[in-house]
Amino acid sequence: MDTALPLYQRLATHYREAIAHGSLLVGDRFPSVRALMGRHGVSLSTAVQVCRQLEQEGWLEARPRSGNFVRRPARPAGPLPSEPRAGQLPDPAQFVGIHGRVSEIIARGRQQPVSVNFSSARSAPELYPGEALRLAAARALRRHPDLLVSAPPPNGCPDFLQVLARRALDAGMNLGAEEIVVTQGCMEALNLALRAVTQPGDTVAVESPTFYGLLQVLETLGLKALEIPTSPQTGLSLEALELACDHYGPIAALVVVPHLQNPLGCTMPEAHKARLVDLCAERGIALIEDDTYSPLGEDDTVLPALKHWDRQGGVIHCASLHKVLAPGLRLGWISAGRWQARVEMLKYAQSRQNEALGQLVAADFMGSSAYDRHLRRLRAALGSQRRRTTEAVLEYFPAGTLAARPQGGLALWVQLPPGVSSREVFERALGEGIFIAPGLMFSNSNRFDGYLRLNCGAPYTPAIDAALRRLGAIVGELA
Amino acid sequence: MDTALPLYQRLATHYREAIAHGSLLVGDRFPSVRALMGRHGVSLSTAVQVCRQLEQEGWLEARPRSGNFVRRPARPAGPLPSEPRAGQLPDPAQFVGIHGRVSEIIARGRQQPVSVNFSSARSAPELYPGEALRLAAARALRRHPDLLVSAPPPNGCPDFLQVLARRALDAGMNLGAEEIVVTQGCMEALNLALRAVTQPGDTVAVESPTFYGLLQVLETLGLKALEIPTSPQTGLSLEALELACDHYGPIAALVVVPHLQNPLGCTMPEAHKARLVDLCAERGIALIEDDTYSPLGEDDTVLPALKHWDRQGGVIHCASLHKVLAPGLRLGWISAGRWQARVEMLKYAQSRQNEALGQLVAADFMGSSAYDRHLRRLRAALGSQRRRTTEAVLEYFPAGTLAARPQGGLALWVQLPPGVSSREVFERALGEGIFIAPGLMFSNSNRFDGYLRLNCGAPYTPAIDAALRRLGAIVGELA
Structure with missing residues (x-):
């Protein structure tokens, strides 16, 4: 202290x-x-x-x-970042060429001394149940003496698959354990999903802004990105998606984060989700949902996944645990509807089955009420951190700055006053040891240069407060 | 007993x-x-x-x-499986379409009751240092209390990378730790290598026969396989590779297992290895070596990797630990020469960094002399198992059966008497609970229907002996 x-x-x-x-x-x-x-x-x-x-x-x-x-404080008030303009046709799909830009930014943060890192959407280790997981690992090693010297079961460990299937039921998905494949985090799940439903050169619709990890996947798979305007309040614009379908050739897949979207923090209303599933089924678009963040909302409500509305096996559900349970475990999973057999094959050919130890640790912890208690504590901590970050931005940044009102998650999306480039803010801030994620990491275009994303995953300290104050001053100098 | x-x-x-x-x-x-x-x-x-x-x-x-x-018994004598015919032009490259066949065979083995499994190249857990690894895991969890709740370091844990670099030196490779990326086993390494150097539709040269995992990777990446005849004694035929280069358009990459090739068990002579590296450099072929098996030879000699002869960064070295140290850990690595940056990027986009625990366990064990003692014991056990399997085949199988004389590794390649189809042997044997790998799993053609691969990874028991005797009888009935 x-x-x-x-x-x-x-x-x-x-x-x-x-x-x-x-x-x-x-x-x-x-x-x-x-x-x-x-x-x-x-x-x-x-x-x-x-x-x-x-x-x-x-x-x-x-x-x-x-x-x-x-009591829980009301969320900070104030105007919200701009909504995408309604009725506007999205830009045509284009091959993604963002990797150089993103890796340069990440590399800069590794090379220079960073005292406060707002860059990645990542929580502090102390927000996770390190000791309980450690004990679960020791237990698993005792109970299964051959664990490290026996081949792990294909597709995933039965106990872990069972726990996942049970939790999926809470999100309105009636899945058998055999309909789930464990992956190396959500990134591998998204890779497999896209490899299962696309060919190089195909068009994939994504939210705009979206997380740069997804754009990098599209780039490495030789896919074109069609950026669909996305509201900081209600998520993907269905109207824009329909316009894009009508105007641009076939869309092979849509990747969407329906809950607590990264970077916006928005959640799609139920009616939008139901309509989106129907729309994709009508248009023959494989619908890939990344549901990694949903346990990080404001309260204990479990939101139904897009797959809840899936009647034809056209929704591929992907999620992972490293943001909600254990940043040190690379545990994700995928349930791929009618592409299940192809995804199993691709996973086998790409990296074989996951190691067992992490799965047993997660199954042990997630099978107990300790997991729900952990999630409640994590939600409370993140909520407090988001609120304090938002308050600081509204206080320290110059007039004209707008902060999203995220409904959960690890990050805050900030719209800078007109004319301020987040790339310039990035450069100046990095010179002072403050590392931010400039908006142009979140789109294949330069559309979001006037925005930046701030990580809220670390407990709010005077050092963070001072860094936000300094950031506000830098933005003020550029405004 | x-x-x-x-x-x-x-x-x-x-x-x-x-x-x-x-x-x-x-x-x-x-x-x-x-x-x-x-x-x-x-x-x-x-x-x-x-x-x-x-x-x-x-x-x-x-x-x-x-x-x-x-003393060490002399290896069983007897004629060897046929050499590929010299001077013959390989078949043209074709898209791989083997997955359906392979997965049907694997699925059959999972569905039916199997009492003796000769199918996969896999050792028994008791041949690995389970207890020592378990203790190393417990130690790592104690020393790094935040291990499971902190993001693992990019590209690999420094301790593990150091150990790998030191061991690489023994195999004649002078690599810095920063030139190595840890992967999900060798399969991910091979995927990344191929993704780094090819485009869909490209031609990739492979050994013939080769392990089916590689053919599945080519299939999922939309690559064509050019099968290069390979000697059960000296490995890949350089003459055939040169012929293929001259006759068929450009070859984007060659994947080769220079030591203890799977399924043949052969090792390339040093002069062949040096010549191969030069040849690939001259012809502009990316040379991908899978060096997973080399610690499983007949003695303690460490053979120089192909990368030892690499002057231009054109060799991509891949290897892994699950066959030699811990079948339960999915630890592989890659050192990609002039494609290193691209491989790092692909790995990041495909599955992010590997979990840390397994890396710390491996670094701990491999950094001590216990690793060398383990390898000596493992080599002795596998040597004995290979010898006894070979003796049983020569004794129980009908005249005309030829067994390879593997110089190490986990498997024995058997040539059946003329006219006997290993697919039929597979069917009959599976009906009696004996699971083998028929030769047609090891090529995109039907060229190896007259061969089968027997796993020698399990300690030789009377049940195994009885199963080999029964297999011999089945082959006799079909001969």
Whole structure:
């Protein structure tokens, strides 16, 4: 904890983290002023300041004659980033040529000293159940003495597949364990999905903006990207997709992140999801959904996956665990509908089956209620981090800056004031040890140069706060 | 141990295994008849029979007035499988369409009850250092408490890369750790190598016969296979490769297993290897070597890899650990010469970096002398298993059967008497619970229907012996 901060602020941080980590839950009674004085050995005025600070931030609600109660602050208000223009025809599909740009940016961040990294959508290790997973690994090694010297089962370990199938049911997907193949993270799942349904030169529709990992996959597979305008509020524009279908040749596949899209943080309304599945079935488009982020929403609701509405086996569901459970495990999976046999074959030829240990660890943890408790704590922590990042951006960045209102996830999408290039912000910030993801990483065009993505995955510290303040000043100088 | 066998045979097996596992070494004095009587509580005649049996098998050498000493039996004699005809032009390249056939055969083996599996080139778990690896895993988890919840380092863990670079030096390759990328086994390495140097529709030269995994990769990447005749003794025919270069358009890449080729078990002479590297450089062919098996030779000699002769960065070296150290770890690596940056990019886009735990386990074990001791034991065990399998084939199969004389590795390549189809042998054998790999899995043509591959990776048991006897009878019925 930063001892330069006044005592009341340090105590406020302590309680904010207690809420974020779930040791204080929404609705719980907050310690009284007298209790705070006794517990921390602080003066009456400090204890009162702690409560006032948390109340101002929206964490406490004072109920007359009952005391203070924990609540969830309302999300920061303010105008949102621009919506894509309705009725506009998307640009034609083009071969992706983004890799050089992306890898140059990533390499720059590795070469230069970085003190604060806002660049990747990645959480801090302390937000994950490291100790419980470690114990589960030790247990698996004891229970299966031959684990490291026996070939792992094809397609995945039965226990892990069972857990995945059970969790899929919660998201409205009635899948047998034999309809799931375990992959090396979601990236391999997306590779296999695209390899199963496309030929080099085919057109693949993607959200715009989308995560650069997907654009790199399209580039390495020799596919063309058709960028479909996507709303920071409601996700992929179905209207734009229909226009694109009508105007540009056949579309082989659409890749979409229906929940907590990266980088926007938006979630498609249910009606949009149902309509999208129908639309793709009508138009003969293979619909590939990347559902990696959905456990990171604002609350415990499990949203139905696109595959829930799939009647014809035309939806390929992909997801992974490294953002929600264990960044050190490369565990993803795929359920490929009518392309299942082809995906199994491609997976076998590409990298054989996954190692067993990580699968047993995940099955062990995900099969218990500890997983749900972990997700609640992670959601609370990320929610707090997103909120504080948003507040800082709105406070420190110049007028004209607009922040998305992500409904969950690890990142914040920021629209800079007109005329400010995020590439320039990137250069100046990197010179000061601050690493950001400029908007032009998220499209094959230069359309999003006026945007940037900020990672909110790390606990909010004074160093992060100072870096955001500095970023705001840099944007101000360029505005 | 099978108690149906006479006592002296069980004791002979005991000592054969002691030699195979390295507790008795070549050159060691063998226990005297008197010592055997005391140690096992057996009669003089049983003890004498044990020594006579082992002597007949070639495991013991009697030195007058000194006693018996352990030696390595000479390899079984007899004619070898046919050499490819010299000077013959290979068949033109064609798109690979083998997957359906291979996956049908593999699926059949999964569906039917199999009592003895000779099908895959795979060793038994007990031949690997399961306990030591388990302890190394527990150690890594203790030393790195955040291992499962932190993103693994890009391209590979530094410790593991260091160990790989040091071992590469033994094989004549002077590689920096930064010139190696860790992959999901050798299969991913081969995929990345081929994706780096080819476009769909390109021609790739391969050994004929070759392992079916490679043919499946070519098929999924839309590549044509040009099958180059390969000698069961000296490997790829350079003469045939030159003829093919002269007659058929450009060849984008050649994939070759220079040491202990699968399925033949042959090793290229040094002069062939040097000439091959030059030839590929002259002809502009990317040379991809799969060096997975080289630690499984007859002795401790480390053979120089093709990359040893590489002056222009035109050789891509691929290898893996699941056959030599840990079948449960999917650890391979690639060093891609002038395509290194492209391979790194493809690996990142295809499956991101490998998990760290397995790498730390391997680095720990391979960094110690325990690895070399393990390899010596494994080589001895596999050598014994190959010899006994070969002897059984020569004894039980009808006249006209020819067995390769593998210089190491996990498998035995068998040429059936003229007119016998291995596909028919496969069908009949599977009906009796014996699973073999028919020759037509090892070529895009039907050229090798008269051959089959037998796994020698499992310790030789009476059940295996009985299955080989039964296989011999089936071949006899079909001859």
